[in-house]
Amino acid sequence: MPTTAFLTDSTLCIGCKACEVACKEYNQVPADGYEWSGRSYDNTLQLGHSTWRHVAFLEMDTAFGIGGNSGEQISWSFVSDVCKHCEHAGCLEACPTGSIMRTEFATVYVQPDICNGCGYCVVGCPFGVIDRRPDDGRAFKCTFCYDRQLAGEQPACAKVCPTNSILFGELDDLRARADRRIDELHARGVEDAVLYDPRDTSVGGIHAMFIVRGDPEAYNLPAKPEVPTIYLRDAWRSAAAAAFFAIGGTALAFLARAHNSVGRQPPAVLRQSAVGGKRAAADRLRLPDANRQPPIDAHGETGDDRNLL
Amino acid sequence: MTATYYDVPLLKAPVWTWEVPLYMFVGGAAGGAAVIGSIAKWAGADGTLARDAKWIAAAGGPASAALLTADLGRPERFLNMLRVFKPQSAMSVGSWTLAAFSASSTAALMPRFSAIGAPTSAALGAGMLTYTGVLIGATAIPVWNENVRVLPIHFAASGIASAAALLTLMGHDEPALNDIAIGAATLETLVGADIERRESPALAPLRTGTSGWVIRVGGVLSGPVPLLMRTATRKRSWRTLASVTAIAGALLTRMGWIAAGRASAHQKLSSAREPQQPVAKSA
Numbered sequence: 001m002p003t004t005a006f007l008t009d010s011t012l013c014i015g016c017k018a019c020e021v022a023c024k025e026y027n028q029v030p031a032d033g034y035e036w037s038g039r040s041y042d043n044t045l046q047l048g049h050s051t052w053r054h055v056a057f058l059e060m061d062t063a064f065g066i067g068g069n070s071g072e073q074i075s076w077s078f079v080s081d082v083c084k085h086c087e088h089a090g091c092l093e094a095c096p097t098g099s100i101m102r103t104e105f106a107t108v109y110v111q112p113d114i115c116n117g118c119g120y121c122v123v124g125c126p127f128g129v130i131d132r133r134p135d136d137g138r139a140f141k142c143t144f145c146y147d148r149q150l151a152g153e154q155p156a157c158a159k160v161c162p163t164n165s166i167l168f169g170e171l172d173d174l175r176a177r178a179d180r181r182i183d184e185l186h187a188r189g190v191e192d193a194v195l196y197d198p199r200d201t202s203v204g205g206i207h208a209m210f211i212v213r214g215d216p217e218a219y220n221l222p223a224k225p226e227v228p229t230i231y232l233r234d235a236w237r238s239a240a241a242a243a244f245f246a247i248g249g250t251a252l253a254f255l256a257r258a259h260n261s262v263g264r265q266p267p268a269v270l271r272q273s274a275v276g277g278k279r280a281a282a283d284r285l286r287l288p289d290a291n292r293q294p295p296i297d298a299h300g301e302t303g304d305d306r307n308l309l
Numbered sequence: 310m311t312a313t314y315y316d317v318p319l320l321k322a323p324v325w326t327w328e329v330p331l332y333m334f335v336g337g338a339a340g341g342a343a344v345i346g347s348i349a350k351w352a353g354a355d356g357t358l359a360r361d362a363k364w365i366a367a368a369g370g371p372a373s374a375a376l377l378t379a380d381l382g383r384p385e386r387f388l389n390m391l392r393v394f395k396p397q398s399a400m401s402v403g404s405w406t407l408a409a410f411s412a413s414s415t416a417a418l419m420p421r422f423s424a425i426g427a428p429t430s431a432a433l434g435a436g437m438l439t440y441t442g443v444l445i446g447a448t449a450i451p452v453w454n455e456n457v458r459v460l461p462i463h464f465a466a467s468g469i470a471s472a473a474a475l476l477t478l479m480g481h482d483e484p485a486l487n488d489i490a491i492g493a494a495t496l497e498t499l500v501g502a503d504i505e506r507r508e509s510p511a512l513a514p515l516r517t518g519t520s521g522w523v524i525r526v527g528g529v530l531s532g533p534v535p536l537l538m539r540t541a542t543r544k545r546s547w548r549t550l551a552s553v554t555a556i557a558g559a560l561l562t563r564m565g566w567i568a569a570g571r572a573s574a575h576q577k578l579s580s581a582r583e584p585q586q587p588v589a590k591s592a
Contacts, residue, residue, distance in 0.1 A: 039315045046317050056314055090449055096401035097386075098393035116389045117382015119324040120400040123448040123570070128320040137382025220314040228448045229397050231457045235443040238458045242442075242465035243435035249492050250344050250469070250485075254352035257485040 001104035004149060005171040006158065006208040007178050010079035010219075011185060011193060012165035015041065015055055019080050019157035019166055023053040026156035027143065030133075040076070046220070047081055049133035052142040053157045054081045056219055079212055079219050080166060082157070083108070083129045083142035087204035088227040091141070094124030106171070107144035107207060115139055126203065126225035144207075171207055178209055185211075202227045313577060320449060322574040323567065328380035330563035332373050333441045336407065337468025337559065338475060339369020340437025343414055345472055345489065347431035358481050363417050365475055366430055370411030373437075377407070399444040406436040438465040445570065451511035452573035453566070459500055460566075466496035467531050467559040474535075474552035482545060490548075490555065491539050497532035497558070504528075514572035515565075524565030531558025 023029065032050045037043045040057035047054045058077040089108045092100045099114035100121060110121075110130070117137040121130050130141040145155035153159070158168035167174060178195045185193035196216045199205035203225045212219055313319055346362025349355070378387040390404040410433040416426030442461030445453045453460070470493035473486050504515060514520045531554070538551035 037315075042315075045315065048321075058314070093395075093397045094400060094448075096393075096395060096398045096404055097389040098395070099389070114386075114389055114392070115383070116386035118390070118400060119380075119382065120398070120444075122321050123323050123445075123450050123453075123574075125321065126449040128318065128574075131321045132324045132382050139382070217313065220317060220319050222319055226449070228454065231447040231454050232397065232399070232443070235399070235446045235457045235461060239436075239439035239443050239461035239465075242439045242462045245462075245496075246341070246344055246435055246438055246465050246469050247348070247431070250348045250489055251352065253485040253488040253492070254348055254354050257483065257488065258352050258354055 003106040003171040003207070004144070005085070005169065005174045006082060006144075006155075007167040007169070007174040007211070008080050008082065008208065009165050009167065009181060009211040010077060011190065011211060011213065012163045013055070013078040013080055014163055014165075015057060015076060015078035016162060017055045018160045018162060019053045020044065020051070020055055022156040022160035023142075026145070026148075027052065029140075047083065047129045047141070049131040049136075049140040052082065052140075055079070056081055058218065077213060079210060080157070080161075081210075081219070081221075082208050083144070084127050084203075085142075085144055085207035086127075086225075086227065087199075087206065088202060088229070090124035090126055090203075090227045090229070091121035091130050091139075093227065093229045094120045096120060103144075103146055103149075105144065105146070105149050107146065107149075109143055109146050110139060110141060112138055112140075124228050126222060126227065128220075174209065178211060181211060196221050198222075198225055201225055202230045316577065318575040318577075320574040322571045323450065324382075325380060325567055327564070328376045330560070330567045332376035332380070333464065333563040334471065334560050335369050335376060336373040336437050336441065337464055338471035339366045339373060339414070340410065340434035341469035341472030342366040342369065342475065343410070343417070343430040343434030344438070344469065345476065345486070347417070347427040347434075349483075349485070350427060354485060355481075355483060358476065358483055358486070361479050361481065362472065362476060363414065363427070363430075365472065366410075366414040366434060367418050370407065370414050373407055374411060377404075399440060399447055403440045403444055406433055406440055409433050410437050435465075438468040445566065448570075450570045450573050451576070451578055452514045452569050455509055455511045456504065459503060462496065463500045463562070466493045466500065467555070467562060469493050470497065470531060470535070470555045471559045474555040477548055477552040478556075482548065487539060487548060490535060490551065494532055494536035494539065494551075494555065497528070498536055501528040501532045511573065511576070511578060513576060514569035518572055520565050520568035520572050523561050523568060527558045527561025527563075527565050529558070530554040531562060534558070 029050050029052060035043060037045050039045060040059050042057040044051045044054050056079050059074045060077060085107045092102065092108050096118060097114050097116055099111045101109055101111060103109050115138040117132055117139065119132050121139050122132055130139050132139045148155055154168040158166045182193055182195050192213045193211060196210040196212055197205055201224050210221060217223055342362040342365035346359045346366060349362060350359035378384045381387055391408060394405055395401040410430060413426045413430035413433055416422035417430045439461040442464040446457030446460045448454060470490055473490040476486055515524050535551035535555045538547045
């Protein structure tokens with residue numbers, strides 16, 4: 001099966017939101033309420049459990065290649081955001097149930113019949129895409145229209161896009177096409193056009209690339225997304241050291257105290273190693289007697305063995 | 310125009326509610342109790358101490374599982390946690406650790422299986438003490454992943470301190486228990502000092518807002534306060550009081566860390582200049 005991808009070219013986007021609507025309708029994603037954000041014509045604001053395509057509306061000064069005839073008017077820049085379907089996907093690595101899987105198209109898919117809503121993928125995603133739907137309890141994000149792809153169809157958003165701002169195809173083809181498009185835009189004087197595909201970070205590239213103008217961070221595309229598994233080595237090393245100290249420290253405390261406080265008798269383990277054989281076994285059998293002495297309060301006002309450890 | 314899109318947070322906040330920090334406390338205390346109980350028995354210390362510690366461990370396992378299940382979006386699917394084993398997912402490793410820990414600490418109580426159960430539950434208890442630090446450290450949340458080295462040590466120290474404190478409150482007053490509590494409180498003090506010393510914008514949720522207050526108060530209650538109470542005086546009542554503050558501190562710091570994660574996801578941490586224009590200047 002081919003590795004499929006999206007290339008979303010913001011310079012072609014007209015902000016019609018047909019992709020948002022087609023995604024919602026085709027995938028039967030619940031409504032996310034009539035809330036007016038006051039942020040340009042964008043009332044969804046971000047990707048989430050019930051928004052798998054999101055068209056951002058950026059208001060800015062008029063600039064070459066972006067609408068507006070008068071210097072006093074603002075102009076709009078639009079970009080249709082979507083799950084990045086990372087090469088090294090934080091959500092997929094985090095998922096403890098195996099619900100999130102890599103499909104034969106190399107896309108990242110949440111199997112809704114397996115997800116138990118633990119929420120660990122939510123903090124695993126460096127792009128803030130996946131989220132848990134409160135009234136459902138499971139995590140949701142773009143499926144890359146897995147079912148449509150299996151049937152040989154392109155995803156609903158790409159199918160419906162009237163300007164071909166959303167392109168669907170094979171990853172390598174789209175990467176080559178993106179490079180050509182950037183060259184073309186630069187040649188036309190759109191010098192701030194950039195391809196967003198963080199291949200130089202631990203994410204290792206994304207299967208939903210974007211062509212945007214200016215700083216990708218203005219579109220909430222992070223400059224240096226990292227897959228959280230890169231922190232595991234340090235974390236487990238630290239955990240191993242902590243576990244070692246916890247066990248070692250506890251053993252030290254009991255051995256030192258046993259040696260000095262329990263009736264001046266060496267602890268069972270020391271006696272055992274020192275004598276060995278049958279006598280050790282006999283000692284071990286007698287051990288409860290040694291411990292059945294009245295409890296010793298080494299912290300008593302006269303206790304003096306507090307300084308021994 | 311600002312550096313992020315209309316100041317909409319880039320990251321999604323953790324969805325975990327109070328069950329998760331409470332689990333981190335219960336699981337940590339149970340893990341610590343398993344370590345203390347098994348080693349106390351092995352070293353030939355007072356038998357009732359080992360027995361009580363093993364009971365804390367055995368009770369803490371199922372309680373932890375119940376809390377974690379309650380936090381799931383689909384609690385009826387809790388068994389899916391054991392559907393696969395994924396070393397790269399700290400949540401998967403943790404689920405298996407908790408399951409095996411619960412089984413072995415129950416076995417440790419049965420005379421027939423205690424020879425295998427006790428050491429196994431102690432080893433897995435050390436995992437219970439530390440893995441929660443890995444769990445939240447290896448995420449995309451900046452305030453957590455910037456503390457990825459500190460968190461397992463911090464959680465291990467306050468976990469074993471909680472176990473020692475619970476045993477103290479149950480009437481045990483062995484010097485070894487006091488030594489363990491002093492060692493843990495010392496580590497907690499050092500961890501707190503290390504966090505306060507470091508400079509990074511991502512650490513703001515540990516210093517400001519509700520999460521900052523909760524973490525700082527919790528850190529003082531689990532570090533310097535019990536350390537002073539246990540070293541400055543030899544009165545038993547002070548050790549009891551130190552145990553109460555250590556438990557309160559462990560609970561508060563864990564709630565603080567989860568709250569800090571929420572604040573961190575919504576914090577603006579852009580590397581871009583601001584204010585700035587995404588596209589060109591005025592025509």
